[in-house]
Structure formats: structure tokens, C-alpha cells
Amino acid sequence: MKRAWKISASTHSELLCLQWSSRNPTALKPPRLLARPRSPARGFSRGICGTTASSSDGIRDIMELFVDKFSRAAENRAALGEGVHARVLELRDELVQLNERDEIVRVLDEKADPLLLSADGLAFVELLKQLDSWPHQALEVFFWKRKLQERGISMTSEEYVKGITVAGRIKDVDLALELFTEATSKSLRATSTYNALMGAYMYNGLAGKCQKLFQELKGDADCSPSIVTYNILISVFGRLMLVDHMEAAFQEVECLNLAPNAVTYNNLISGYLTAWMWDHMERTFQTMKASPVKPNMTTYLLMLRGYAHSGNLEKMEETYELVKDHVNENDVALIRAMICAYCRSSIMDRVRKIETLLGLIPENGYRPWLNVLLIKVYAQEDWLDKMENSIDEAFEQKTSVNAASVMRAIVGSYFRCNALDKLVSFVKRAECAGWRICRSLYHCKMVMYGSQQRLAEMESVLDEMESFNFDRTKKTFIILYYAYLSSGKKNKAEQIKGLMCKHGYGLPHDAVSS
Template identity: 90%
Template sequence: MKRAWKISASAHSELLCLRRPPRSPTTPRPPRLLARPRSPAHGPSRGICGTAGPSPAVMRDIMELFVEKFVRAEESRAALGEGVRARVVELRDELARLDGPDEIVRVLDEKAEPLLHSVDGLAFVEFLKRLDSWPHQALEVFFWKRKLQERGIPMTSEEYVKGITVAGRIKDVDLATELFTEATSKRLKANSTYNALMGAYMYNGLAGKCQKLFQELKKDADCSPSIVTYNILISVFGRLMLIDHMEAAFQEVECLKLAPNIVTYNNLISGYLTAWMWDNMERTFQTMKASPVKPNTSTYLLMLRGYAHSGNLEKMEETYELVKDHVNKNDVALIRAMICAYCRSSIMDRVRKIETLLGLIPENGYRPWLNVLLIKVYAQEDWLDKMENSINEAFEQKTSVNAASVMRAIVGTYFRCNALDKLVNFVKRAECAGWRICRSLYHCKMVMYGSQQRLAEMESVLDEMDSFNFDRTKKTFIIMYYAYISSGKKDKAEQIKGLMCKYGYGVPHDAVSS
């Protein structure tokens, strides 16, 4: 089976280690949560709307979901008190403005030590959490705290988890592994440190190492996989489109009687979305809604993307209404995906809906593929002015159109709108810009010149065709024949009939359109 991602032979053998635990004959089969069709023989085709990898910001948010929290955020804030929380925020804001390690260390020496002596060290852990958006500063803070061990101030498991997570986020896998080893040597190893390193491997695309570490965790007498661990595995397999392995991991969750959480379901949905397995995606979503775990904003955003890519406009619009405010403010990529879905559809008011969504895209949000789609849509709808505006934008942005279907749609609009001069201008610009030049462009010009009895200009198109190595076809001669007949040039028409017979095309009987 061909896969869109390649992994090493050793990594592949590790992936196969994940098996369902055997059932005894008397053990009842648990209810089937997900259908398990075979993975597609070929990866999903990736067109202009294909799912690209998530942005670093999205990956950061996803990765944070994999790290087990030793203390819930609300509990830690309640324990800290307003005064300590204010100092944490103030120090965070000050460090966020600094770049150099020396300056960061100086500020920490002056102002951070009181945070070390709060209840159970919660203030310092909260401080590290507050630096999530500034990973480099967070790493300097971690190094500063690590050095304090020389003064008898020990590190905690929570701090190592944060350090491993930040190292993975800045793509320093060696450092993440070093910190995990260091935590292990100090007997601070826990499920969460395993999960943090597995998350770092996942973030950096190291599926083999992630799976190997999972096998080590299963053999560790002091630790055992948690639902967070399986969430990471499901995410890794989903990203690699190893759907069979992803489903096997989820089956193991059921057999171990671990409770799936919101991240579990979202990762399953994301995996099916990546593989373009729309029925499985929908089935998982419906199962989730029927379970104690209810969809959150991330779930609806995933489903919205899936509905857009699959062209399910009805459900796409229903889901968009649920998360409209979030999407409009924060997710331009999803807006583009919805526009793409409307462009591929044939509904009556698609242009109105497209125009509404286009108004939500910032001026600097130009995308060549989207511009080409809009050109085709406006052409199909005979919106000449809108089409030309998009064409002009494409020329200005040096976007090259290489699809013959788009060029034919453009030509058809000029013909139906009887805009000969605009067509002539467009063809000249397209030739100079290196766009896909097809014979239909020239045939359309000839038909329109002929209909206006501008025969000399019609004949000059033949030279243009020659310059681009387009041979004269049967349609070329038929266009000229009927142009001469309609203009009363019977002698010219007879010459064309002779040429058609010479080339074996026969004698024309019916007019044809371009």
C-alpha cells in the first residue's frame, strides 16, 4: 500500500507492534464505536484546497493539549492569590520584551526568586505556563531555574515537562531528549515526562522515535500509558494517514478502559480529515456527540474544514454558524476553504456567498490559487467586470494560469458578452505573461471578427496561431468558411472548401460555435 508519508523500515516495524489485546471467547465484544474500512489504496489527491500542515501556532496549541497538567489551571490560580498572580504577569510582560539571555538572567535574579517559595512551587510553574507564547524566553527561564540546583533548590517534574515541551516546540529534539534523560536520572520520570517527549517527537515529525518511546513506557514498571499517551499516538498515526494504526490505538484505549477525552475525538476526526475519509469523520463526530464528551470549538473547526473539502455545503454552513465569530476573526485559511467549496459547487447564489466571505480576507491575504478559482467562477457566471478585475490582479501579482479549462471559461465569457476588443487585449497580455495559450483563444477571436465582418483581422489571427505553432484544424477552416459566406465572399468560401477537401476534412454543412 502506497502512503503519502515515508517512514523507515525500523519505524514501520515499531508501528506494527501496536496490536489489539486478545479477547477470551467468553468476553463480550465491546460496542463498535468506529467503522474500520481499509485505508485508501492511494493517498487523497491534493489540489488547491488540500490540507496543508497546521501552522506553528496551531501546532503549539495542539501540543499543549498532550502535556498532562499536574495541577489544574483554575486550582493553581486559586491557590496563588491575586498578589502572586499579578507579579507573575508583570514579570512575564517584562521578559517578553527582552531578547538577550544576559538581560533575562539579570531580571530573573532581581525579581523571580520570590516565586520559588510559593505554595508547592506553583507560582514558578504558573510563570513558565505564562511564557507559552515566548518559547525562547521560557527556555532561558528554565535554564535559570535549572542552575539554582547548585544552591540546593531542586527541580520538579512539572518544570522538566515544561522544559521538554519548549525544547520540542523550538525543534531542539536533542535538548528535549537530554532533559528527559536528566529527569529520569533524578527519579523525576513520570507519565507526563514520557508524554512531553512523545509530544516533542510528534511535533518534529519523528514518528518512529515517538512509537519507540511508547514501547519503552509500556515496559516501565513505574509508569503506564495514559489517555494523553494514546492521544499522541492517535495524532501521529493520523498525520501519517496510517488509519489502521490510528484505529488500533483507539481500540486499545477501549480495551484498557481508558476514558476518551475531547483531544482523543478531535485527533480521530483530524486523522480522518487528513485521509479524506468523510464518512468516518462524520461517524466519529456523531459518536462523540452521543458520548459524555461534547464537541468544543476545535471540533467544530475540524468539521467545518472537512465539510468544506468534501463539498458538503449544507453541513458546512450549519457548522459555520456555530463558530462564525471565531472563524471570521482568527481563521482566514478556513474562510478560503469555504470559498473554494462554493467555487466548486453549482448552487444558484454561490457568487453572493463568495463575495461575502471575500470581504473577510485582509488585503494582504492574496493567494494565487484562490485568484484563479475566482476568475473561473466569475467567467462561468458571465460576470465580465468581476472576471476582468481578478484577471488584472493576477497579472499584477504575476500569477500564471496554466489550466486550459480556466482559459476556455474566460474565452466563453468574452464571446457571450460580445466583448471582442477586451478579448483581443486579454490574449495579448496572456501571451506576454506566459499563461496557458490554447487554440480556443484564437478561434474565438476569428468567430467574433467574422461576425463583425472584419475579415482582414480574422485572417491575421492565422499568423498569430502560426507564431505559437498551432496548426489549422477543421474548425479553423469552418470558421473562415462561414465568415466568408455570411459576408458574401463566395470565392473565398470556395477556396476554403478546396483546402478542406485537400486536407481530408470534407465539405462543411453546419455552422459551429467556437
């Protein structure tokens, strides 16, 4: 299928059009924590590279809302003992090779008892954590343990937390709610189970349900919100660009004397990034650096994305140097964002820097919008071979360019490089491929034909224009007039003067070429 792409097109994929306050009467009604002017950047229009932080980081960081993975992993190993932990890993390695429920149940029946049946549930919870990357297998393991309750083997609240989390990750919100209700019926409801269900709602874009559950938690006499709760809430508001609500949630954290952690600050930064509030993003980053909580890898990746989108090349390059190895190996989307930043800039060596970053993108990493940007950059810099290579790739990928600015840049490059035959070939291909056809394509051909005194071919361009319903304008006649005059065709030049007067354009020497 042919795809139409414009330079100014938005590429955001996760902006949710929810009117929080009107639909949720229980929503927070916060004061403004920071004075700031209204900015058009808070709207929904974005540049071509404007993917939000939430769109690329949501899945990767969902578990970070709940625990500091590295420190908690060490604690779990210490609590379990190295021997038990090793057995959990061994069982995980066997389970991830299986896809059928019967096979998973058979392995668990044979090898899990008594490993996963301890009353504290630590080994079972650890197994589910080890299966984070295999949610379907994790869910089958949870179902296996859940069924054992029929034999009098009870479950813990943390086991339900993991089950709710896994259900959310596979987008089965009904199951997540069922498990939460089941845990409640067994007197296992806790702040952590609330957090797990809120996280499931957030993960599936159900912001209203997440907010409603938060209000229920605040009204529960036996539970109270934790910093994890507010991390989820801040993330939800940030994704919706409800900055006032996000800031109010953070203010509640301070009022309740809860200690913000790295996830708290990262979610605030992500929210400001999504709303394109660069000053607030930077201010939060500096506050985090001055606090006992120090920036982590996620923080620097968010800041790198923010600097790229805001065009702050100096800080973008400084931050990239800090996380270069990670980005080069794991984050092609960030590399594309940096390329986009260079494309929008006017620095002298932008093409060299773009070429360096392009070398880090895998061969199958084609993106239509990026290819169109590269065509424009190469055209502006008169890198004719590179421009044509990108144009060829666009034709092969059936990418349709609809931005007039890109077409004008291409024409200008061909003109400056005096590449008439290449321009003629490009125009024919663009016509056939459904690219944006503009009058300047034909005017440029006429000027170049005229400069080479190829008058018959210049005149044939008029027929091409007519076939695409382009009328002859003042500029068209001026091009014809000076072409005939420079070729010694004074009679034809006089005829053009007459036509210009007839159409009310005035005499050629009064016209100004645009």
C-alpha cells in the same frame, strides 16, 4: 519569481511519506475497527483548497494534547493563590519585553526569589505556561532555574516537562531529549516526561521516534501510558493517514479503560479529515456528541473544514453559524476553504456567498490559487468586471495560470458577453505573462472577428497561431469558411473547401463544430 498554479494542484504541506509498518517493526498491527472501502481520497492528491487540518491546527493545538487549558488554569490559580498568580503575571509581562539573555537573568535574579524557588515548583511551572507564546523567553527562564541546581535548588518532574515541551516548540529536539535524559538521571522520569518528549517528536514530524518512545514507555515498569499518551499517538497516526493504526490506538484506549477526552475525539476527527474519510469523520463527531465529552470550539472548526473540503454545503453553513464570530476574527484559512467549497459548487447564489466571505479576508491575504478559482467562477457566471479585476490582480502578482479549463472559461465569458476588444487585450497580456495559451483563444477571436466581418483581422489571427506553433485544424477551416460565406466572399469560401479536402477534413457541411 513567477509562480505557476493549476486548479488541480495539491496544496497539502504536511503529508509525510513514511511507510510505518516496514520501517518500524514494533509498530502496532491492529485489526480493522471499522469496515470501509478503499477510496482514492486516501491518496496524496488533493484539490486546490485541500489543506489538512494538521497543517493549520498543529501549532495552535499542540498544548491541548497535554491539558484542558481552561480547567487546569483555574486549578493552578486556586493552588497558587490569587496573590502569587498575580505576581507571576506581572513577572511575565516584564520578561516578554526582553530579548537578551543577560537582561532576563538580571530580572529573574532580582524579582524571582523566593517566588519561583518553592519546592513544589508550582509558581515556576505557571510562569512557563504563561510564556507559552514566547518560547525563547520561556527557555531562558528554564535555563535560569536549571542552573540553580548547582546551588542545591532542585527541580521537579513537571518543570522538566515544561522545559522539554518548550524545546520541542523551538524545534530543538536534541535539547528536548537531553532534558528527558537529565530528568531520568535524577529519578524524575514519569509518564508526563514521556508525553512531553513524544509531543516534541510529534511537533517536529519525527513520527518514528515518537512511536519508538511509546514502546519504551509501555515497557517501563514504573510508568504507564495515559490518555495524553494515546492522544499524541492518535495525532501522529492521523497526520500520516495511517488510519488503521490510529483506530488501533483508540481501541487500546478502550481496552485499558482510559477515559477519552475532547482531544482524543478531535484527533480522531482530524485524522479522518486528513484522509478525506468523511463518513468516519461524521460518525466520530456523532459519537462524541452522544458521549459525556461534548464538542468544543476545536471540534466545530475541524468539522467546518471537513464539510468545506467534502462539499457538504448544508452542514458547512450550519456549522459556520455556530462558530461564525470566532472564524471571522481568527481563521482566514477556514474562510478560504469555504470560498473554495462554493467555487466547486453549482448552487444559484454561490457568487453572492463568495463575495460575502471575501469581504472578511484582509487586503494582504492574496493567495494565487484562490485568485485563479475566482477568475473561473466569475467567468462561468459572466461577471465580466469581477473576472477582469481578478485577472488584473493575477497579472500584478505575477501568478501564471496553467489550467486550460480556466482559460476556456475566460474565453467563453468574453464570447458570451460579446467583448471582442477585451478578449484581444487579454490574449496579448496572457501571451506576455506566460499563461497557458490554447487554440481556443485564437478560434474565439476568429469567430468574433468573422461575426463582425472584420476579415483582415480574422486572417491575422492565423499568423498569431503560427507564431505559437498551433497548426490549422478542421475547426480553424470551418470558422474561416462560414465567416467568408456570411460576408459574401464565396470565392474564398470555395478555396477553404478545397483546402479542407486537401487535408482530408471533408466538406464543411459535413463537419460538426466542437
